[in-house]
Amino acid sequence: MRKQAVLQKTIRLCVWIGCLIGIIIAIQYIDNKLSTTAAQDPNAVQVVAIGDSLTYGSGDPKSVGYIGRVKEHLSLAWNKEVSVQRYAVRGYRTDQIMVHIQNAKAQQSIRTADYVFLFVGTNDFIQAARRDFQTINPLEMERKRKQFENNLYQLIGQIRRDNRHSPLILLGMYDPYGSLLNHDQISGILKKWNNTTFTMTKEYPNTIFIPTNKVYLHKNKEEYFSDYIHPNPKGYELLSNRVIDGMREQGLLLEN
Numbered sequence: 001m002r003k004q005a006v007l008q009k010t011i012r013l014c015v016w017i018g019c020l021i022g023i024i025i026a027i028q029y030i031d032n033k034l035s036t037t038a039a040q041d042p043n044a045v046q047v048v049a050i051g052d053s054l055t056y057g058s059g060d061p062k063s064v065g066y067i068g069r070v071k072e073h074l075s076l077a078w079n080k081e082v083s084v085q086r087y088a089v090r091g092y093r094t095d096q097i098m099v100h101i102q103n104a105k106a107q108q109s110i111r112t113a114d115y116v117f118l119f120v121g122t123n124d125f126i127q128a129a130r131r132d133f134q135t136i137n138p139l140e141m142e143r144k145r146k147q148f149e150n151n152l153y154q155l156i157g158q159i160r161r162d163n164r165h166s167p168l169i170l171l172g173m174y175d176p177y178g179s180l181l182n183h184d185q186i187s188g189i190l191k192k193w194n195n196t197t198f199t200m201t202k203e204y205p206n207t208i209f210i211p212t213n214k215v216y217l218h219k220n221k222e223e224y225f226s227d228y229i230h231p232n233p234k235g236y237e238l239l240s241n242r243v244i245d246g247m248r249e250q251g252l253l254l255e256n
Helices: 002-035 065-078 094-100 104-111 122-128 138-162 183-201 233-249
Strands: 045-051 082-088 115-119 168-171 207-210
Touching: 045 065, 045 104, 065 082, 065 115, 065 233, 082 104, 094 138, 104 138, 115 138, 122 138, 138 168, 138 183, 168 183, 168 233, 183 207, 207 233
Parallel strands: 045 082, 045 115, 115 168, 168 207
Antiparallel strands: none
16 A cells, blocks of 8 residues: 555656656747747748847737837838847846857857847946836945846857857846935936947947836836836837837838
8 A cells, every 4th residue: 555655656646757858848838939930931031039038029919029129110110020039038037148148149149230239237227226226325336237248248259259240239228216315316327328338339349239228217107117117008109119229320210
């Protein structure tokens, strides 16, 4: 009887582990489907978007995000099919994103891309503040900024080794912290972090910076955000418009 009970317990454990593995595989499959759009037209303009939850489209029920809306703008402006390969993982810092694109599929996508978008730093910034912006430590934020700078330098270098010629478009971090009492302090620190990204773009040819820090300033946060950091569809529309305007300002978007 005891052996039979042990056997039954073992079987139940194996079934439970098998189900758990199946769930994990299913989640990874769905996550990949949502974050990557396969090219349908070989003559389409190839766009690669790299980043965290903001590139993934978190906060948008359909996960279109900013890059899906940018795709629509570009397709209409050029009257061409635009294909987006999205390499984005929610919650990832810059160093984790760098590891995420170190595989043959991502490298091939970057190598053949006509445009590469990079939107990183928000998770680095949040974690540097220990998720508590009301008691922010300027010295810790500066130490983490230097770490972010080093990681970003390596990430951009990695992308540029895979693709030296196509435009690399870096988005600066936006400012969703306007309602906090110490907003002036946070805004000053955020400006320094964004300046780190801007300065780095000057070291590489055909690499541009599009600031987004003012996109949501003086806006009703409840109207444009799904939570404290992620825009809702209306918020992503504002962000995508800023990206398109930035591309025009940089001479990257010449409508037919």
